[in-house]
Amino acid sequence: MKPLLSKTTKPFIIYVLIVLTISIPVYYLVVDTIWRTQLDEHNEIVVEEVSYRFNQAKMSEEELQKALNLWSKIQPEANIKPTDKSDLLKDSLYTTTKNAPYLEEVEDRFRVFSTIIYLNEKPYRINVETNIEESHSTVISIAITTFFLFVILVIGLLILNKRLSEIIWKSFKNNLEKLKAFNLNHQTAINFEQTDINEFNELNQSLSKLIDHNISAFKTQKEFTENASHELQTPLAILKNKLDILLQSEDLTEKQYHIAEEMNRALMRSARINKNLLFLAKIENSQFEHSENFCLDILLEQTIDGFQDYFKDKGIVLYTDIQPEIEIKGNKSLAESLISNLLINAIRHTLPRKNITINLSKSSLEITNSGEKSLNTNLLFKRFSRSSADNTGSGLGLAIVHEICKSQNWNVHYHFENQMHIFSVKF
């Protein structure tokens, strides 16, 4: 994963590099062509001017020959010679290289225009040469210039990009932070920062819509659970009371009594599931906001005390190691529910006459019970995911534990060690 900036900058720089590299030969060709046409033009003008001036001078044949001789000796860039018989009297344009007579080792490039001029009615061949820059030095100068331009471009691009992105992405980054901090449980919509960039505005609008929709769906779902549970309480109450009345019938047989009792137990189970669902919905609806300092050790002892009958019933041996005076901050009734649910879970899944160990230290509570094999940790804290054959529970106990820990910022952890299930809660 790379930041957006480097993603756009890199291909951009590569593109600039390619274009500038291609530009070097192109520039060379263009410059060279312009150079040559200009020189050719210049040479032509020189020829015209020379012939014009010679003819204007109106020299005799003798004077002309003298002048021509002198001319050929002094003028470096034009020589005039009488035509040979073999001369086809044609113009020609070419480039040649030669050494300057005084600098032997340096070769120079020349543009030559060769044509015929008529002096005193006789044809003479005139060659006009003009020095033209060597191709390699042209290429080097262009390349150096281009390289400098490239460096300036890249530096400018990087600085501009950085500055621009800081301005452009500022509101985006702020909004991103807000999105990260968003929690569906708190049910508060996000106020996105206003921006004058169309795309971001559209994004914000879509996000706002999405979040509003989510919040309302989440709320409906939570309200549904709570309402459904409430609505169920009344028919459950009616059933329970009718069973109580049935038990009072004079002519009830023992068999019928036991059927009624079994119905009552099933009813207890549905009431239990309902109660737990309602409790879960309430935790999720943050209806336990109240927070206080309380002694966890005392609460733990009291809660364990409430379960003594069940320990005795199953012949469970209980070992406790509870440190005194452990004060924590949180919701007391949620803490009580957490302990109870862990204890219920331990009691339900411990075989008769086995052990349960409860340890409380300054930072954590550990409830250990003997078991046969490790439980599926992925499903353990999920609603209604039973991991044992015993299905008399509500299937919600550990989900409640998980939800309580989430709401109180505690940490619940399960592991299996030495044939022991260990549930630990870190405060």
Next chain:
Amino acid sequence: MMGILMKSKIKVLFFYLISCSLNLLKIVFLTLQNEIAETMKILIIEDEKELSKSIVEYLSGENYLCETAWTFQDAMGKIQSYEYDCIVLDITLPDGNGLRILEELKKENKQDGVIIISAKNSLEDKIAGLQIGADDYLTKPFHLAELSARIFSIIRRKQFENSNVIQQNEIKIDLVSKAVFINETEIFLTKKEFDLLTYFIGNKNKVISKSNLAEHLSGDFADMLDNHDFVYAHVKNLKKKLNEAGCEPYLKTVYGTGYKWEND
């Protein structure tokens, strides 16, 4: 034709006379009963008719005279016109909040005991109800025996104010100091045995099942477990202690796992 019409008229008249005299008899009987056994008047404010019917049926056997109100308006009318020993109040009524009935009672300084029954197991409602002056709070679904035991204890509390003593033949129970005497000799019960004893006395002549007792004895969370064998142990111990102190065997086992406190 005329003959048949006359016959039916006479029939109607005859039925009317019979029903009138039956009503008269009922009133005389109720008044008599009132004088003999100190009938307690209870108002049940509950919009769910089946629930209301069940409560009336269960309580009617125990010297209670029950009246019902199904709506907020009806309930307001009744509490303003009559005095009750105990009011069973559902706070979610279709035409008003039950807590307002409670407020009205306290405003008029009525001494009626109030027990709130609610489908909401909400701490706020509970605190609000108890703060306004309710005597107890029970969450649906509940056992009728639980309601009956609580009504029993509220009425005791209201009647005897601070000297809160139940006298049942040779048994004397001091609800404040939690002491139990059989023929003036104190017996020592555990908390759970004491709980069971008052529960049975609050549900005289009723069959109470083991699971019902387990729910009563367990705390808020312990009823999540299905094992109820401990009930047997506690009842056995209670029976033994009562027996040894020379108490009559009022507590009977019925249908194998149920219990009944038989006492007239």
